[in-house]
Amino acid sequence: MAVLRGRLTLVLILSLNCCFSFPTVLSSVTSDGFLQCLSDNIPVGLIYTQGSSNFTDVLVSSVRNPRLFTSATVRPLCIVTPVDASHVQAAVRCGRASGVRLRVRSGGHDYEGLSYRSERPEVFGVVDLSNLRAITVSADDDERPVPPTAPSAWVDSGATLGELYYTVAKNNPELAFPAGICPTIGVGGHLSGGGIGMMMRRFGLSVDNVLDAKLVNASGDLVDRAAMGEDHFWAIRGGGGESFGVVVSWKVGLVKVPSTVTAFNIVKTVADQGAVDALTKWQDVAPGLPTDITIRVIIQGQRATFQSLYLGSCSDLVPVLNSSFPELGMTSADCLEMTWLESAAFFQFWNRRTPVEALLDRKTSLSTFTKNKSDYVRRAIAKEAWESIFSWLTMDGAGMIILEPHGGFIGTVPDGATPYPHRSGVLYNIQYITFWSAGGEQEGATATAWIGSFYEFMEQHVSESPREAYVNYRDLDIGENVVVDDVSTLDSGRVWGEKYFAGNFQRLAAVKGVVDPTDYFRNEQSIPPQSTASRRRPGISLD
Template sequence: MLRGLALAFSVSFFSCHLTSVASLASPGGHGFLQCLREKIPSELVYTQSSSNFTDVLFSSIKNPKFFTTATARPPLCIVTPGDASHVQAAVLCGRRQGVRLRVRSGGHDYEGLSYRSTRPSEVFAVVDLGASLRAVRVDWLESTAWVDSGATIGELYYAIARNNSRVAFPAGECPTVGVGGHFSGGGIGMMTRKHGLAVDKIVDARLVNADGDLLDRAGMGEDLFWAIRGGGGGSFGIVLSWKVQLVQVPPTVTVFNIGKTVDQGALEILTRWQHVAPSLPSDLTIRVIVKQGQQALFQAVYLGACGALVATMDKQFPKLGMTSADCQQMTWLQSAATPFLSFASNGTLEEVLLDRTVWTSAFTKAKSDYVLRAIPKAVWKDIFSRWFAMDGAGDIILEPHGGFMDSVPAAATPYPHRNGVLYVIQYIASWQQQGDGGAAAKSWIDGLYDFMGQHVCKNPRRAYVNFRDLDIGQNDDDDGTFESGKVWGERYFVGNYRRLAAVKAAVDPTNYFRNQQSIPPLMETTTTQVI
């Protein structure tokens, strides 16, 4: 169990230590910038006076609604480290000068907390791992790969499977998502039912902790290694790279994309899907997107050939009416780049998987839920006829669990939503800058979320930390306390929240790495923390 939970430290130690650190801080962060200049090449540090500061800040922001807030309260600087020593220097300078660090890899952070702060008074800098720390090194003999946190999922997929169609890795569907953030929260994808979450296949990591030390799994210990694999980003340190175990896939996989309207039986099929999808053979994953126009899109990846898929569907899900004409056979890598799965634009395999610049001009807001008991057909009828007929209606995406997920204890990793979960729901509202400023879309997602409360998992009502949502709660002050963090922490992590807070107390008792939804340290006695 946990080693050295830091609970034995006295309040007076914390107060004395923290005050001494804060006293070194310089107004306006000048001391921090000077410290960086002494330790990091100047071309890797972009200050607010740099001519391309805004371009670098915006370079990986995937949600344009944060452009305004990111520039209204910008970071002191953006550090684009070239190696581990630069990250260590940023941490040490930050601790010494009272400047906090936000860390980003791909920029898909749903609340933008990896590059912005919601508190006007907070002094912070951004460490952008996506600029240079993005290598993927594959060990074919060991069937593993070291992937830097700044790499994207698409870059990881391409590196491991471009020359070998039998090797893959289970992670998400959007190629431009950064590995660092994705892995930190769990990593759901189209092979989760077969091989688990991305974090279930992580076997080592390299992390810079709050003391500026560079640690691997052996050095950080099993408690911290447990915490970083699903406990959310921005709480325990800066993970520079991850060692992942690769998985075997057949040379041919099959995908299909079948749309059904209400008139074509979408309600009956979706109602049945809830029972079927989690219990299908683990080689088959079928997710659903419910969209405007009262239609449902059933999207699948099957780790096998078309003939076997048709036979399985005929036996276990005939209501969908899937036939061989719906099959698209390809390699697993091609399935990862298929536009209907990845939301990417059409292009070559390389263009889809390796283009880090793909983004949308739409402003978005997301929420999430978990479903443990199938939602009745009458409720789906209400959702289709009422909620998806409204102005501002967006999408909801349903991703099934079951299979591998049922075999893993809830406490095996911080991601607790395992055995008994039928599927996870992601609600997505989107709007353009013009018009009503998204009032209709925001009203739609807030109203639908409230309506769904009676039909989804309760006590606590659960959420997926990679679909971060500040509406469910924030740390109540500049520091955050264990008790106040429970409001949102137990929704993301259920019973694992307390253990995460205990690990936090052991490895970062002064709460240096923190944001509006970072894990607070679990202390025996409440204390006011200065930095």
């Protein structure tokens, strides 16, 4: 058993269950009452109000995109930094009793910053989970007389992916967890949206490997999978953050990886290295390669970088790619053999010599503004279209695009197994990113105009009815909730929700209607509750 330094045991204080009574609808906002309730039930050193000298420092500590932190940002009434699940329970109960909603932040990577800010004037608090970051790894035992249990880990939502990778691999270098590349992403936010990454073709999404969870629900109760029920458990594994409660920890299944893996970066330019031909062929090849091979593409300017992880040795990889993907021109000289943990550092920092301890760095920067969008491709884009796409990447304000191949195991999982529906028939995901320097207003205007126009141009080449999007690349441009009588409307949620969740949106709304009918856990793109009357209509069921 390995425990991350600073582990804090989650304790359920049952006595809190009788401390509050809840109205069936939220009472009028009473800020003073809310703050007093918090101080009565949570150590005052864990509560930061707007009058606290270090309030701004705590708020900024996990802001990953300073575009969303300006003088116009609607700031929270306070920030609660729990070190125990009971503190989360108290915050929810105080909020419910006082009519103050909560937003929840793990790593702060929400692309629209909805975990710590509001688009509209409102009084709200933030529960910052960064102090809840314990990781406990339990390995299997092959000598048991009964069938052994698979290796797993309990990880708190405030831990980062880098901390999870490091702790698991240091416990056993041949164990890993399939998730994203960026090590500062909070586990809670990542798992709430699905979790794509370099091993999903072999092992599935992050949420396909979630076994259990501990969640504080809208009544302030701490429940696990058995207590919350299978519909609620289904919804939190990819249904988007801040809709169904506060997940304080997750039990995840770990996967076995070889002692040596192979990585490479191969760059192709448009002018003289056949980038267009290689990219055109990649669309057909990448989703159908053996599941141990993932090749994603990062395109910026007139260069396409083919970045790969192979769960095996170079000598086995070279002949496979030379046969199936000769346009790449891969040779043994391109191979970088390393441990899986070293590959996690390599893909983030692009430097073989970066120490794996760099994965533990949680620092944030306020120097670069970004805007992101996403798409899914189900039909290969023609060579002539790629030539046009590359021309967009030479324009003023141009950023970059990242292509993540699907196929493999992820494509065999039914679309409704989790809320993440982009499975069967998906070739790859596109992430569009543009960026500019902090404070550069004209530069920012040019960059945002570029990404908006480019996204409009790409409509002809990507999925349709709906035009799909990835909820972990949140984009408010595709729609926001409309609130009527203090509840988000189903119709307004469907506008953006079917892009993220396709046919799973209706089931998510039905679950929301059961577990949080008053819409307490709410933001601009949270799942709206479906009313009881709607759930009784023919064809609508939680089953």
